[in-house]
Amino acid sequence: MKKILILFTIVGAIFMSSCNEDTFLLEEPKDDIFAENLFLNYDGFVNGLNAIYALVREDRETQSNVVRASLWQMGTDNTFVNNGAAQSDPFNDYNDLHSENVLVRENFNWLYRIINSSNLIINRAENTSVDWLGGNDAEDLKNQNKIIAQARVLRAWAYRHLRYGWGAVPLSLEEIDGTTYRNDWERNSIEEINAQMEIDLLFATQNLEMKEGTGEVNAAVAGTMLAELYLDMGENGKAETEALKVINSPEYNLMTSRFGVEASEPGTVFTDLFKNPKPSDGNQEVLWVMNNAYADVVGSSYVTIKNIWISYYSLDSQLKKKNLDILYTYNGGKGSGRTSVTDSAFRWYEETDDRYSEYAVKKYFIYPTNDAATEFEVIGETNMDYDDPEDLEDNYLWPYVTKWAYNDPFVLDNASLSGQYNDQMYMRLAETYLIAAEAMMKNSKPGLAADYLNELRRRSNASEIDASDVTIDFILDERSRELVTEEYRKHALVRTGTFYDRTVLYNPRLDDTKVFEYNEYFPIPQGIIDANTGAVMEQNTGYENN
Numbered sequence: 001m002k003k004i005l006i007l008f009t010i011v012g013a014i015f016m017s018s019c020n021e022d023t024f025l026l027e028e029p030k031d032d033i034f035a036e037n038l039f040l041n042y043d044g045f046v047n048g049l050n051a052i053y054a055l056v057r058e059d060r061e062t063q064s065n066v067v068r069a070s071l072w073q074m075g076t077d078n079t080f081v082n083n084g085a086a087q088s089d090p091f092n093d094y095n096d097l098h099s100e101n102v103l104v105r106e107n108f109n110w111l112y113r114i115i116n117s118s119n120l121i122i123n124r125a126e127n128t129s130v131d132w133l134g135g136n137d138a139e140d141l142k143n144q145n146k147i148i149a150q151a152r153v154l155r156a157w158a159y160r161h162l163r164y165g166w167g168a169v170p171l172s173l174e175e176i177d178g179t180t181y182r183n184d185w186e187r188n189s190i191e192e193i194n195a196q197m198e199i200d201l202l203f204a205t206q207n208l209e210m211k212e213g214t215g216e217v218n219a220a221v222a223g224t225m226l227a228e229l230y231l232d233m234g235e236n237g238k239a240e241t242e243a244l245k246v247i248n249s250p251e252y253n254l255m256t257s258r259f260g261v262e263a264s265e266p267g268t269v270f271t272d273l274f275k276n277p278k279p280s281d282g283n284q285e286v287l288w289v290m291n292n293a294y295a296d297v298v299g300s301s302y303v304t305i306k307n308i309w310i311s312y313y314s315l316d317s318q319l320k321k322k323n324l325d326i327l328y329t330y331n332g333g334k335g336s337g338r339t340s341v342t343d344s345a346f347r348w349y350e351e352t353d354d355r356y357s358e359y360a361v362k363k364y365f366i367y368p369t370n371d372a373a374t375e376f377e378v379i380g381e382t383n384m385d386y387d388d389p390e391d392l393e394d395n396y397l398w399p400y401v402t403k404w405a406y407n408d409p410f411v412l413d414n415a416s417l418s419g420q421y422n423d424q425m426y427m428r429l430a431e432t433y434l435i436a437a438e439a440m441m442k443n444s445k446p447g448l449a450a451d452y453l454n455e456l457r458r459r460s461n462a463s464e465i466d467a468s469d470v471t472i473d474f475i476l477d478e479r480s481r482e483l484v485t486e487e488y489r490k491h492a493l494v495r496t497g498t499f500y501d502r503t504v505l506y507n508p509r510l511d512d513t514k515v516f517e518y519n520e521y522f523p524i525p526q527g528i529i530d531a532n533t534g535a536v537m538e539q540n541t542g543y544e545n546n
Contacts, residue, residue, distance in 0.1 A: 039124040041131040045147045048124075052117045052154050053215065057290060057301040058110060060424070064088065064103040066338050067308050071107050071522070072165065072488035077502035078345035078480045079489060080509045083312055083337045083394050092509045094519040098546040099539065105525035108166070111158040115172055118155035122148055123175040145207040152200035153208075153217040156225060163193050163232075164491040167521045167540065171196060184534025194233050201226040205242075210251045214278055215291035220246045224287060224432045231435065232495050236442040243436035246287075247452075252429050253284040256459045268354040270460050274403045277425045288426040294410070300421055306404035307418040309485050310335025311382070313365060316396045319380050322367055328415035330376065331365050332405030336418065340398045341484055343384045344506035348477045354460040355481055362400050389509045401485050430456055430482050438475050446470040456482055472496055494520050518542030 038044045059069050064087035066074070073079045075091030090097035097104075124130075125148050134140035162169045171188040173196070174180050204222035212218040223246045230239035246252065258269050260276030260283070276283050293300040310332055314324050328334045349356035358364070366376040382399040386392055406422050408414035433452050440449035446467035454464045456478070465474075479492055493499035499520040504512050523543035 035120065035124065039121075039127070039130065042133040042143050042147070045121060045125060045130075048117075048121050049147065049150055049154075049216075052114060052121070052151070053291075054301070055110070055114050055117065056154065056157070057292070057303070060290070060303040060305045061301060062304045062307075062418075063106055066103065067303075067305055068107055068110065069305070069488065070308060070339055071103055072161065072490040073485070074339045075503070075507070075510065075515070075519075076489045076493055076499070077476075077506040078342050078484055079339050080342055080392060080507055081338065082340040082392060082398060085338070088338060093514045094510070094516060095514060097519065097523065097543075099523040099526040099529070099543055101523070101525075104522045105527060107161075108522075108525050108528065111161050112172070114158040115155050116176055118151040118158070119173060120175045121151040122155070125151070142207075145203075146212075149204040149207040149222075150212075150217055153204045153222050153225070156197040156200040156204075156222075157217075159193055159197050160225065160229075160491070161488070163190055163197075164488070164494045165522050166524060169193065182534065183532055185532050185537065186535050187538060194229060197229055198226070198233070201229065205245075210246075210249045211279070214280065215289050217288060220249065220252060220287045220429075220432075221427055224427060224435065227432065227435045227439065228491075228495075231438060231442070236439050240436060240439035240443055243432050243439060246432045247429065247436060252287065254429055254433070254455060254459060255283065255285045259283070267359045268357055268460070270354045271357075271359045271402065273425065273428070274405075277423050283425075285429045286425045287428055287432070290424045290426050292421050292423050294421045302419040303421070303424070304419045305424070305485075306333050306406050306420055307336050308338045309340070309400055309404055311337040311340065311362075311398045311400050312394070312396050313337075313380070313382075314396075315394075316380065319365060322379070325412055325415045327365070327367060329407050329412065330368065330373070332362065332400075332402055333407055333420070334416055334418060335400065337394075337396065337398065337400070340392075340395070341401060342507055344508070345480050345484060346384065346399060348481055350462050353457075353462040353481065355462075360402055362402055386508075392509055403485055425486070428486075431479075431487065434475065434479050434482065437470070437478075438472070441470050441472070441475065449475075453478055472498070473502075476502065490520075516542065 039048065060067050065085035066088050070088065074081050074088060075094065081088050081092045084092060087101055087103040090101060125144055130144070132140035132143040134143045168187040168189050170185040171192055201222045204217070205219045205226060208217070208219040208222060210219045223242050227239045227243035230236070230242060255269050255273060258267070258272055260272045260281055262275055263272065273283060273285060277286055278289050279286065292303060312335055313331065314320050314327060314334065319327060346356065346361070354360060363382050364378045365380040367379045369375045369377050380397065382397050384399065386395070406420035408417070433456055437449040437452040440446070440452065449470045450465050450467050453470070453475070457464060476492060476496065476498065479487060480489070490499065493502060500515065500517045503510055503515050518541050521540045523546070524537060524539050529537045529539060
């Protein structure tokens with residue numbers, strides 16, 4: 001364990017210093033002696049990949065009082081900013097979003113840290129002197145390609161965020177060292193970014209198994225990303241084909257029966273997914289798990305996603321009179337309600353839909369009536385009542401989804417902490433079904449699309465649909481019903497060209513004076529533009545003067 005920790009720390013230091021926070025690709029790197037000594041064999045590359053997975057876990061860690069993932073969720077049709085802060089408030093009024101926004105800048109640089117780190121792995125893995133520990137040439141090549149394939153998926157994962165966040169961005173494919181340092185980057189087109197993602201993901205589908213080690217990307221993750229990419233590229237036939245490869249693989253199935261640690265208790269199969277996120281828990285639907293561990297364990301991450309989505313109910317005038325540790329323990333944990341699901345998105349559910357049941361959406365608060373906590377009383381209810389959009393600021397009793405509920409399993413007093421250490425799902429088969437349905441609709445197969453959508457709806461006790469119901473708006477509604485708070489909502493809206501219209505229509509805090517068509521993309525951070533002295537880095541339309 002000590003040796004692993006040392007390697008992890010060393011390679012993490014390399015990757016963290018691979019670009020400066022303000023200048024991503026523009027900082028000349030330091031001595032790479034650690035990398036030269038680390039990447040000598042297969043185990044060294046595995047530890048290098050672990051450092052990139054640690055960077056990816058930051059997706060659900062705190063950044064600017066939200067989490068990094070919030071950037072692609074808030075200010076859309078299904079998510080508004082509730083308990084706002086300086087860097088998230090502009091997503092309730094895009095007039096205030098500018099090129100100095102810290103959350104925008106930090107995420108831009110974070111994604112290029114992942115890209116630079118992936119490039120390092122890919123480039124170093126081509127070294128013929130590496131001992132791949134396979135025992136023979138065929139196994140050596142398999143191990144080599146497995147390392148490269150994982151790095152390519154993680155690089156594509158970062159470029160996916162960049163494409164949907166900023167549009168055209170610089171395309172970097174080489175390890176940055178003293179000979180490749182540049183300050184003359186230009187923005188590559190979306191088509192060029194997508195073409196590289198296609199190359200990376202195709203390589204991964206061909207060189208990874210449908211299931212790899214828990215926490216690692218695999219061919220199913222790559223295939224699902226590739227199917228979505230083909231939708232973005234207008235290659236709808238290929239999108240359907242790639243999605244069905246994953247759906248029809250015997251390694252995965254939609255979960256349709258109760259399972260896991262609370263299977264005998266009141267609940268639903270939908271909520272079981274989040275309480276049992278790993279294959280070892282019986283979850284056959286999860287494609288990619290975010291491995292996590294309790295504090296002080298190597299590889300742990302202080303994830304704060306529950307704190308972002310769970311309302312700040314402990315500030316309610318009545319609830320705050322209770323013992324807060326006890327209150328938190330039986331209501332999903334502490335929340336600060338930074339972001340909330342819009343009332344429109346909650347109303348897209350039918351009353352019978354398990355995804356809107358009391359097990360999936362918090363509708364009331366409970367408190368034990370005896371010391372043994374075997375009996376409870378309802379002490380308050382959530383509500384979506386408001387007269388004015390401004391009433392949604394610091395709305396402490398707004399309903400919230402229970403997907404991210406967490407209580408410290410060891411220390412009651414830790415119930416008051418913002419973070420959590422549990423394993424979580426990053427991607428699951430339900431999203432592949434939704435991508436497949438969209439591709440089928442675009443391939444003039446609305447009946448088949450309805451069949452795949454009904455697989456999701458049937459397991460949650462929602463009414464079944466037919467071909468006439470299948471439209472892009474219905475699919476976007478269904479994506480929200482299934483994936484709200486999980487998916488990067490803005491990706492789907494930008495890809496389908498619906499960001500502006502749906503945000504104005506459904507977000508109660510954004511009307512046509514507070515969000516504009518150009519807000520589908522974020523501003524390029526000003527520090528990037530200023531530091532790129534060797535060439536002009538154009539700003540995104542609409543942000544030129546701010």
